[in-house]
Amino acid sequence: GAVVSQHPSRVICKSGTSVKIECRSLDFQATTMFWYRQFPKKSLMLMATSNEGSKATYEQGVEKDKFLINHASLTLSTLTVTSAHPEDSSFYICSASWGGWGNTEAFFGQGTRLTVV
Amino acid sequence: GIQVEQSPPDLILQEGANSTLRCNFSDSVNNLQWFHQNPWGQLINLFYIPSGTKQNGRLSATTVATERYSLLYISSSQTTDSGVYFCAVELYTGTASKLTFGTGTRLQVTL
Numbered sequence: 001g002a003v004v005s006q007h008p009s010r011v012i013c014k015s016g017t018s019v020k021i022e023c024r025s026l027d028f029q030a031t032t033m034f035w036y037r038q039f040p041k042k043s044l045m046l047m048a049t050s051n052e053g054s055k056a057t058y059e060q061g062v063e064k065d066k067f068l069i070n071h072a073s074l075t076l077s078t079l080t081v082t083s084a085h086p087e088d089s090s091f092y093i094c095s096a097s098w099g100g101w102g103n104t105e106a107f108f109g110q111g112t113r114l115t116v117v
Numbered sequence: 118g119i120q121v122e123q124s125p126p127d128l129i130l131q132e133g134a135n136s137t138l139r140c141n142f143s144d145s146v147n148n149l150q151w152f153h154q155n156p157w158g159q160l161i162n163l164f165y166i167p168s169g170t171k172q173n174g175r176l177s178a179t180t181v182a183t184e185r186y187s188l189l190y191i192s193s194s195q196t197t198d199s200g201v202y203f204c205a206v207e208l209y210t211g212t213a214s215k216l217t218f219g220t221g222t223r224l225q226v227t228l
Contacts, residue, residue: 106205
């Protein structure tokens with residue numbers, strides 16, 4: 001299967017600082033990348049969808065200015081948590097897919113566990 | 118939005134037992150995937166199955182799109198099967214394609 005690499009796997013930051021998480025598709029060109037958030041013992045919640053070269057589409061209730069998403073190339077998308085606070089602590093996971101709408105298989109990164117202290 | 122419910126929410130099995138996990142969805146979908154999330158959080162693709170039946174070793178899956186459900190069968194379970202199993206449905210809205218995850222089934226396989 002296709003390989004998606006997410007970095008870092010774990011990060012601890014101080015309240016008020018910003019953290020950048022990278023998501024790379026290693027062996028395919030990802031036309032679309034997705035960012036999810038997962039709370040303990042809960043399902044994955046879609047935060048935003050990003051397409052290469054265009055602005056990300058955010059889900060209702062997700063703050064665009066808090067969670068900045070950039071999809072600069074077909075193999076890289078980044079999520080920046082700006083001015084992080086303890087309530088932003090969570091597990092963040094990216095996924096990438098290619099192909100046309102309604103006919104794509106998504107592959108996931110390893111996830112990033114963010115702790116804001 | 119579309120609702121995706123999985124059952125049972127929790128399942129404890131003895132090693133060697135078989136099990137069936139169910140995924141119900143509230144609307145027509147373009148595709149469906151099954152994933153296994155291991156204890157470290159990694160999501161592992163199990164099946165990409167918009168309809169029909171597929172098998173991979175001890176695992177198999179069936180999706181009946183017209184009745185809006187999918188089943189994941191695990192046979193001869195092993196301790197390494199422990200973790201959370203998610204189904205996720207893909208819905209094309211006309212401007213975007215979204216993957217919505219189910220509520221998950223937490224499986225524990227004991228010796």
